[in-house]
Amino acid sequence: MKINDFKKFFDEKANEFLNHLDLTDILKESFIYSFFSGGKRLRPWIIYNIGRYYNIDIEKLLKIGFAAEIMHTASLIHDDLPAIDNSNFRRGNESNHKKFGEWRAILAGDLGFILPFKIFSTFNKDEAYALNNFFANTTLKLIEGETIDIALEKKIISPTKEKIEDMYIKKTSALFEFSFACSSLLINNNRDFEELKKAGKNFGIAFQIYDDIKDKYGNFNDIGKDLNNDENKYTFLKIFPIEEAKYYADILFDETLLILSKLKFNDFIEELKKIKVLIERK
């Protein structure tokens, strides 16, 4: 499915799901605001597309997609807080704490860190067990990656290529590894599981580098226009020329496609190539 069609489908289902949660409106309102604040739904879209190759039920794939996107949203709400990235805007809208106050942003983020485990409890026992374990490990990496990111920025740790890549792998790749590999885990296909984790890891690093380039230079049609409003953030662009960083990202992106082509996920490969353009230019 193309990403724009998927986004519409996913958002309708997610809206229904989130609005029916048995939770105080004070928290729900704040979380839902950020959840529907313009994300591309890239992670749920990957989960859906790969899951369909394994004939996994659509409703299940949507629920795993909710979990991944909810966690992603929670981490962004906390990242934007004044004590972390201090971002007043996210995707052109006010960030959660600007709109609802810091206290609601902290608690809405906390909510988003737990909801996925509630979602997984609606799966059968084997599936829930597998998803809970994979997702807990994923989220711990994500939190650790964010910690390394800020520690680099605050010069608590030294910026080496290895440390920055470690940060990318945890902060960005982890949730892509989960998105690429969760379906093969559900059907106990260990060989595909390991391959798809590799695909997700490479995709995540490439994605983060493209995103860093876009943040720093605008899009590739407009290199030189400095959009970077946070010079203290450590990225590959701090230690490599842009051409070298982009070359490395392209290699990793191609490795992702190679793994997917061995698995004969041909339509998905074509869509991913379009996504690459979207990530680079948006």
Place this chain on the structure above:
Amino acid sequence: MKINDFKKFFDEKANEFLNHLDLTDILKESFIYSFFSGGKRLRPWIIYNIGRYYNIDIEKLLKIGFAAEIMHTASLIHDDLPAIDNSNFRRGNESNHKKFGEWRAILAGDLGFILPFKIFSTFNKDEAYALNNFFANTTLKLIEGETIDIALEKKIISPTKEKIEDMYIKKTSALFEFSFACSSLLINNNRDFEELKKAGKNFGIAFQIYDDIKDKYGNFNDIGKDLNNDENKYTFLKIFPIEEAKYYADILFDETLLILSKLKFNDFIEELKKIKVLIERK
């Protein structure tokens, strides 16, 4: 086991467990600081004592205790943040954000919200499934209870007896319900599970009222000495005279003991009575 003996035993085991976690030191240091910052270990102690009546393995009970205490610690770290309760001290020590900065307090709290699910993944499939579900629901209630607490304080919602009790039941009772009932859940004893949830719920409300009284008046030997540094917090003491609040708490505490006596947990009842004195006077 008496609570002081248990605390020593538990803290040794927890120290080993937390120090061996595969996590960046930046996060571990901050979380461990708060974890070992003087808690009574009341929740793990309840889990341990009740679990032994069901002959559940000591190592398992300790691990469930780690999970409960980790979640409790995470929620306290976030509660203390400037945007929420703005507490500079916790149990006589600097709060996490005062000691390590807000960014590390936010991320250490996030870590503590996920770690329990990682711990449960070390149980067998049936146990992990049961614990994950019960714990996710428990934590969602806890976050919701904290939200209601702050919403009352900020006058976003009106303080009725029902609303304040709802806040107590979610913020405080939920984790006690889990602590009282998790062992009976593990062995699929549904009748005891429902009874022990009731016991935990009543104990949690009573505990919160005793705690509120202590916060406001110091200990019962010294009523009148106003220790309350946050006049905007809503508690039963805002709407009832202290005698009435204490009377209600005593009824709920006695109901807890009645349930436990039906289950013939006699030694535990004697220890709980001592705990009551400890909560009231400490």
